Every structure is written in structure tokens, then in C-alpha cells.
Amino acid sequence: MPVEQSEPKTDHPTGVPAVSRRAVVRGAAGAWLGAYALFTTGSARAQTPVATPSADQAVETVPGITLPESITLAATEPASGTPARGGALRLVRPGRSLENFNPSAFHQDPQIPFSYLEPLVRPDPVTMRPAPWLAERWEWRDRGLELNFVLRDGVVWHDGATLTAADAAFSFEVYGSDTNSIVSELFSLVENVEVVSDRELRVRFTARDPNWLFNVATLPIVSRKQYGEYWEGLPAPGRTLSGFDWSRDKPVGTGPWQLSEWEASHAAFTRFDRYWGRGPWLDQLEIAVIDGPRARLEAWQNGRSEVTWPVRVPQLSELREVTGTLYPVPAASVMFAAFNFANPNQPDGSLWSDLRVRVAASQAINRERYAQDVFAGFTRWRAAGTIAQPWAHDDELTTPAFSQEAASVLLTESGWIDYDGDGVREDVNGRQLRPIAIVREDSRPELAAVMARVARDLASIGIIVSIEVLPPDVFDERWITRRDYDLIAYAYDQLPGFTDFDLYGSTWDIRTNPAGWNPGGYANPEADAAIDAFLGAVSVERQAVALRRLQRAVDEDLFGLWLGFPDDLVLVAPGIEGFEPNMAWQTARTWDLWRDPENA
Numbered sequence: 001m002p003v004e005q006s007e008p009k010t011d012h013p014t015g016v017p018a019v020s021r022r023a024v025v026r027g028a029a030g031a032w033l034g035a036y037a038l039f040t041t042g043s044a045r046a047q048t049p050v051a052t053p054s055a056d057q058a059v060e061t062v063p064g065i066t067l068p069e070s071i072t073l074a075a076t077e078p079a080s081g082t083p084a085r086g087g088a089l090r091l092v093r094p095g096r097s098l099e100n101f102n103p104s105a106f107h108q109d110p111q112i113p114f115s116y117l118e119p120l121v122r123p124d125p126v127t128m129r130p131a132p133w134l135a136e137r138w139e140w141r142d143r144g145l146e147l148n149f150v151l152r153d154g155v156v157w158h159d160g161a162t163l164t165a166a167d168a169a170f171s172f173e174v175y176g177s178d179t180n181s182i183v184s185e186l187f188s189l190v191e192n193v194e195v196v197s198d199r200e201l202r203v204r205f206t207a208r209d210p211n212w213l214f215n216v217a218t219l220p221i222v223s224r225k226q227y228g229e230y231w232e233g234l235p236a237p238g239r240t241l242s243g244f245d246w247s248r249d250k251p252v253g254t255g256p257w258q259l260s261e262w263e264a265s266h267a268a269f270t271r272f273d274r275y276w277g278r279g280p281w282l283d284q285l286e287i288a289v290i291d292g293p294r295a296r297l298e299a300w301q302n303g304r305s306e307v308t309w310p311v312r313v314p315q316l317s318e319l320r321e322v323t324g325t326l327y328p329v330p331a332a333s334v335m336f337a338a339f340n341f342a343n344p345n346q347p348d349g350s351l352w353s354d355l356r357v358r359v360a361a362s363q364a365i366n367r368e369r370y371a372q373d374v375f376a377g378f379t380r381w382r383a384a385g386t387i388a389q390p391w392a393h394d395d396e397l398t399t400p401a402f403s404q405e406a407a408s409v410l411l412t413e414s415g416w417i418d419y420d421g422d423g424v425r426e427d428v429n430g431r432q433l434r435p436i437a438i439v440r441e442d443s444r445p446e447l448a449a450v451m452a453r454v455a456r457d458l459a460s461i462g463i464i465v466s467i468e469v470l471p472p473d474v475f476d477e478r479w480i481t482r483r484d485y486d487l488i489a490y491a492y493d494q495l496p497g498f499t500d501f502d503l504y505g506s507t508w509d510i511r512t513n514p515a516g517w518n519p520g521g522y523a524n525p526e527a528d529a530a531i532d533a534f535l536g537a538v539s540v541e542r543q544a545v546a547l548r549r550l551q552r553a554v555d556e557d558l559f560g561l562w563l564g565f566p567d568d569l570v571l572v573a574p575g576i577e578g579f580e581p582n583m584a585w586q587t588a589r590t591w592d593l594w595r596d597p598e599n600a
Contacts, residue, residue, distance in 0.1 A: 067316060070323040071571075081577045087595035088284035089576070091587065092296050092305035095289030097264050101251045102241040103220050104174050104181035111287055114588050115269055116158070116253035117220030120149055120168060120201075121213060123496040123584040127391045128332065129540055130213050130496070134163065134221060134254065135201075144208040144538040149217075151199045155276045158252040158259075161225050165201040169193045170224035172203075174231070175216070179240045186216050210535055210543055214497025218584075223252050256280050256591040265289050280591035281578070300324075306573040307593075309586050312445070313376045313569070327570040328378040329581040332388040332496075335447055337437060337454070337489040338503075338560035342511060342521035345484045349521075351435050352486070358558040360410035363400045364461045367564065370453040374446050378567040385551045386503070388494050388565050390583070391540065392547040397555055399562050407461050418462050425462035435486035437467045440475040447491040450563055479519045480510055487561070488519050496584060498547055501531045504554055526553040 067073060093109040100107040103117065120135035132138075135149040155163040176187035189212070191204040205212070222241075230244055250259050256279050257269035269285040288304070290296055297315055300308040301322045316326070339352040352358050371381040384397040411417075416425040416433050425433040437455070439448055448469055455465040465487070470478060479488055494500075502508035506523040508516030530550035537543045555562075570586055572579050577596050582588045 067326065068319045068322075070321070071316070071319055072323075072325045074325050074327045081594075081596060083281045083578060083594040084597055085281055085283075085594070087282050088286060089282050089590060089593055089595075090304060090306050091285070091287045091590075092290050092299040092308065093287060094291065094293075094296065095265075096291050098262055098267055098289060099246075099264055100242050101246050102178065102180060102244070103222060104178040104183060105240075105242055106182055107242075109287075109289060110585060111587060112267060113220045113253075114255075114585060115257040115267075115285060115287065115590065116251065116255045116259050117222065118253065118255050119218045119220055120151070121217040123214070123218060124391075125580065125582045125584075125589070128214075128389045128496040128583050129391045130217065134168075135217070138213070138217075140538045145205050147203045147205070147213065147217075147538075148196075149201045149203075151201070152276060153199065155254050156274050157223050157225070157254055158272060159223070159225070160274075161223065162198075163221075163254055164198045164224075165195045166198075167224045168201050168221050169195050170228060170231075171219070171221045172216075174222065174227075174241060175219055177237070177239065178242075179238055180242045183216070183219065186212070208536060208538055210537055211495075211497035211499060213538070215495050215499070218496060221254070226252055257285050278591070281594035282590075285590055300571055300573065303573070306576050307570065307579065307587055309568055309570040311569040311571055313374070313378070316376075316569075323574050325572045325574075327572060327579060327581065329568045329570060329586065330380060331566060331568040332494045332583060333492070333566050333568075334386045334388050334494065335450060335489075335491040335563035335566065336386050336560045337451065337487045337563065338520050338522070339558070340483065340486050340488065340520035341523075342509075343484055343486055344482075346486070347429075347431065350486070351433060354414045355558065356410040356414040357416065357433075359400070360407040360414075360461065361458060361463060362558060362561055363402065363410070364404050364407040364463070365399075365454055365457045365561065366402045367399055368402065370450050371564065373453060374449045375566055378569060379564045380567075381564040383565055384555055384562045386500060386560075386562070387498065387547060387551060389496060389498065392498055392544050394548045394551045397551055399564075404457070404461050411461060411463075416462070423459070423462060424464050432464070433462060434464045434466065436484075437465050437487035437489060438475060438478055438485045439467060439469045439489045441469045441471055443489070444491045444566075446566065447489055447563075451489050454561065454563075483511070483519075489563075491566075498534065498543070501534060504550065504559060505531045522554075522559055524553055524557050524559075526557075527559075 091111060093111045095109045098108055098112060103113050118134050120133060121130040122133040124131040134152055134155060136152045138147060138149045140147055151163065151165055157163060172193050175181055175183050176190065177184065189205050189207050189209045191206050194202040194204070196202050226249065227241055227244065231239055231241065256272055256275045256277065258272040259267060260270045261268045266288045271280045271283055273279065290299060296305065296308055297311065297318070299305040301319065339358060341350040341352060343350055367381040371377055371379050382398050384399050385394065387393050411425060415427055418425050437451060439451055451467050455467055458465050478485055502517040504522060504527050505518060506528055507513060508518040509521050510516045510519055511521060527550055530546050530553055533546035534543055534550065537546060568586055575596050576593055578593045580589065580592060
């Protein structure tokens with residue numbers, strides 16, 4: 001959603017305007033996440049440090065589910081095999097067509113551009129912090145208003161041309177102004193992009209943007225030589241790469257895989273021998289797209305796909321007469337239910353005004369039980385908050401111990417008592433503790449299942465929750481316009497940079513800011529101060545300190561019911577070795593995989 005502009009907010013000793021809350025582009029970040037969600041359908045992207053499991057440990061039973069005998073649960077010891085060259089890898093990913101290679105439009109599953117294109121900066125596989133890639137280094141200057149990149153030397157495109165800063169500048173022009181770009185608003189604070197030399201690029205900002213390095217510098221770079229003339233020949237405004245004829249001029253990149261041929265639902269890649277880094281162990285990569293998770297699982301079962309994700313827990317029981325290894329991997333995915341402090345149907349605005357009631361509701365949830373029932377244990381149910389990125393997550397915060405006795409005491413102390421013995425608590429005026437929770441029907445299916453178990457747990461202490469699963473348009477009307485609910489449940493994936501400041505900040509209260517997200521009128525001065533500190537920081541270390549401060553503030557003055565961070569489940573076929581989780585995209589590093597000749 002576009003964010004209204006206003007005068008820059010100056011609240012730092014340097015006098016440099018921090019990123020104005022009203023100028024930061026929540027909408028574009030949401031659009032980018034939405035593009036990924038089109039292909040992952042509620043998936044998560046691995047992001048925590050996990051050793052590469054080996055497939056030699058036969059484990060038939062995992063928490064909450066019995067695996068088929070032929071499916072092995074990956075162990076945590078590093079793989080011991082020696083990489084071997086040769087062979088091909090087959091993947092089947094979500095989608096209907098590969099015909100539009102415009103990277104700014106996100107019409108393809110990200111596996112396609114991740115295979116042949118590369119960014120200046122790549123999220124670290126363990127922490128999601130920015131790590132050098134096509135840019136070997138960068139530096140913030142002029143009090144955070146200028147970002148300088150120095151490109152790696154010796155990088156060539158698949159057509160033999162040398163990568164230059166002009167390619168990066170052209171790519172950012174496309175992302176910022178292509179009419180089909182869904183990330184154009186991420187450039188709203190960019191004043192200009194300047195090519196300083198063949199290897200140096202300078203980005204100037206009108207105000208500090210703490211997320212640009214995380215979420216924009218990680219976008220794939222395209223060839224100015226390939227697209228520049230076509231782009232310049234289009235009328236401005238109104239330019240888009242979506243009309244380019246890729247059937248006559250195959251896309252080129254700088255990545256380890258070179259596109260050799262493609263058709264509507266299939267792309268074939270070969271190893272690029274002039275790659276600047278260590279090239280793939282495999283000779284070929286084949287990616288097909290199929291619509292529907294069941295069809296993709298069947299493709300893995302019949303050998304047309306050799307690594308598949310995301311896999312849902314119920315799907316594991318469908319695997320029959322097929323061998324493989326299951327990798328449960330922590331992911332950048334979060335679930336929670338935010339309290340509404342401004343329900344017009346409640347006499348005093350909210351059932352949750354008293355902190356003791358919120359804490360009681362949290363204590364009454366048996367998170368370990370729903371973690372087993374819904375996720376087979378593959379979720380970090382003890383972790384608190386909504387920040388999944390490891391570089392920013394506060395590992396010391398945990399959810400409260402399950403105790404319905406302690407929760408009942410808190411409710412009684414706060415004046416909610418079951419006076420008439422009907423199982424529902426009332427206040428002194430007879431108002432019953434019957435919150436309404438809303439869930440969007442196209443959320444990942446586990447969210448509704450978790451909320452049903454939360455409702456069951458809360459009923460045990462006299463809080464009777466009604467859950468309404470709503471179509472997207474009705475859901476939006478309820479939280480944006482009517483606001484007549486008491487809990488709003490969310491499940492989504494996160495980008496490497498933190499974009500949820502508008503979830504907590506009082507300035508983004510949806511009642512007063514149409515561009516806001518804060519759904520329930522949450523207001524906490526300490527949280528606002530932490531957000532200000534984050535928005536004024538370009539240093540990753542300073543951002544992390546500010547976000548830990550934010551997490552503690554919204555946990556102490558409880559913002560919502562923390563429901564954990566679900567894992568990814570990845571299935572790998574026999575004979576495929578070298579899989580390691582990658583927090584930004586599980587199969588981003590296909591060049592690290594190899595075939596075991598004995599099990600191929």
C-alpha cells in the first residue's frame with residue numbers, strides 16, 4: 001500500500017532525516033512477499049544455522065507423525081560424501097508459465113531467476129545478513145544518505161560481456177520504473193543512482209533507508225547490453241521489459257547456470273564454465289512448473305523432481321513406496337494473533353486493556369501440544385515475538401510456560417469471573433469474555449488449525465473464542481474499516497530486512513493512517529522509540545540492537561499471542577547429496593548439490 005509523504009522527521013544528533021515513517025514503503029515489501037507467496041503458498045524460507053544432515057540414519061518416527069519406512073529423517077551430522085562432477089538435477093516448482101522473464105514483475109517462480117541471475121548482495125545462508133556477492137564490498141557515506149558499491153572484478157555475462165556498474169544502475173532503473181514492477185515503491189527514498197566507474201556504483205537517498213541493503217541490493221542484476229536498447233526505445237513513462245521477445249534472445253545472466261533452452265512450462269540450464277566462483281558440480285539443471293501442491297509431490301514421487309518444498313505435514317503420510325530424506329529446517333516464517341485495542345463493539349474499546357488478561361490468554365495456550373498436533377513438532381513454538389530473521393531475533397525471549405491455573409488466577413484478579421457457572425467469565429457488568437478472532441481464508445492452512453486449538457485451550461479458562469475464517473475482501477473490510485473483532489491472526493514469510501515496523505508503531509494505526517498496518521491500535525512509547533532507532537540506523541548492528549529493544553517492549557506490554565515460527569519441510573530424492581538449508585530460499589544454491597554415483 002502506498003505511504004503518504006510528509007516532511008522528513010529529524011530526530012538524530014547528526015541532523016540527518018531518518019526514514020520518515022510515512023515515506024517508508026511497507027506496501028512494496030508486502031508486494032514482494034506476495035510474489036514469493038504465489039509460488040510458496042504459505043511456505044517458509046530456511047534461515048537458521050543447521051548443519052547439513054546426512055541420510056544414513058534411519059529414523060522412522062518423528063514427533064507427532066510416523067514417517068513411511070522408506071522416508072528417512074535427516075540427521076544433524078554434516079554430510080560425509082565427496083562431491084562428484086556430472087549428472088543433472090530435476091526440479092518441479094509452482095507456476096503455470098515461464099514466458100515472462102522480467103525479474104521486476106515476479107511472474108516466474110524465484111527458482112528461475114535465482115539460477116541464472118545474481119544480486120549485488122546475497123542474504124547470508126545462516127543469519128540473513130547482507131553478504132558480498134557481485135559487489136565485493138560496500139560503504140555507507142554522508143551520514144547514511146549515500147551507499148557506495150564496489151563490484152567484483154572478472155565477472156562476465158553468459159554472452160561474454162563484462163559485468164559493469166552500468167548493468168547494476170540499469171537494473172535498479174527497471175525495478176524502480178518498470179510499469180509491471182511490484183517493487184518500485186522500494187525506490188521511493190532513492191534520489192539517484194550514479195555510475196562512478198566500471199566497478200563503482202553510488203546510490204543517493206533523500207532519507208536513510210535501513211532496509212535497502214537487505215531488500216533491494218539483493219534483487220537480481222540484469223544485462224544492460226541485452227535490454228538497454230529495447231528499454232530506451234519504449235516511451236517513458238510506460239516502459240516495461242515484459243514485452244521483450246525472449247524466444248529470439250534468450251536471457252543471459254552472470255550466475256553458475258546458463259539458460260540453454262526454455263518453453264512455456266520448462267527451462268533447461270547448463271553449467272557456465274566461465275563463472276567467477278566455484279561452478280556447479282552438476283552438468284545440467286532442469287526446472288519445470290506445475291500448478292498445485294499435490295501434483296508437485298507426485299512429481300517428486302515419480303522422479304520428475306528430486307528436491308521439493310514446501311511439504312506439509314499431512315502430505316508425509318501420503319508417501320508410499322518411495323524413498324527419500326526429509327529435512328526439517330527452521331524458516332523465516334511467523335504466526336501470531338494480534339489483540340485489538342479499539343473494537344467499536346466493546347464498551348471500553350477492548351477486552352484486552354488489562355495486561356493481566358492478555359498474559360492469562362497467553363499462559364493458557366498449550367503450544368507444545370499444537371506444535372505436535374499441527375506441525376509434528378516441526379516449529380519453534382517456544383520462541384516469542386514475530387521477528388524470524390536470525391540477525392535480529394532475540395533468542396532470550398520465550399513464550400510463557402503453559403499454566404491454566406496461573407491464567408485463571410490472573411483473570412480472577414482482573415475482575416473476570418464465571419459468576420453464573422456457565423463456563424464463560426463475565427465482568428462486574430455482566431459482559432462476557434467472548435472474543436471474536438478473524439483469519440483470512442487463504443492463509444497457510446496450519447493457521448486455522450492452530451487457532452482452533454488456541455480456542456479450545458482458552459475455553460478451559462472461561463474465554464470463549466469465536467473464529468471467523470473470511471475471504472480476503474471481507475477480511476480486509478473487517479480490519480481496515482469495521483475493526484469489529486478482538487483478535488486478528490496472521491501467518492506469513494519475511495524478507496531479510498525488517499519491514500514490520502508498521503505492525504507495532506502507533507503512527508501506523510489503521511484508524512488514523514490509511515497507509516498503516518497496525519491493526520488494533522497498539523500504542524507503546526518504548527516500542528515507538530525502538531522503531532525510531534531502527535529507522536534511523538543503517539548499521540546492521542545498530543538495527544539489531546533497536547529490534548531487540550522492540551521485541552522486549554512488545555513482549556512485556558503484550559502485543560498479541562505468539563504462535564511460533566514454523567519450519568520448512570524439504571524432501572530430497574536418493575542420490576542427491578550436498579543439500580544445505582538456505583534461509584532466503586531453500587534451493588537457492590543448486591550448484592552445491594551433486595549426485596552420488598552409487599545411489600543415482
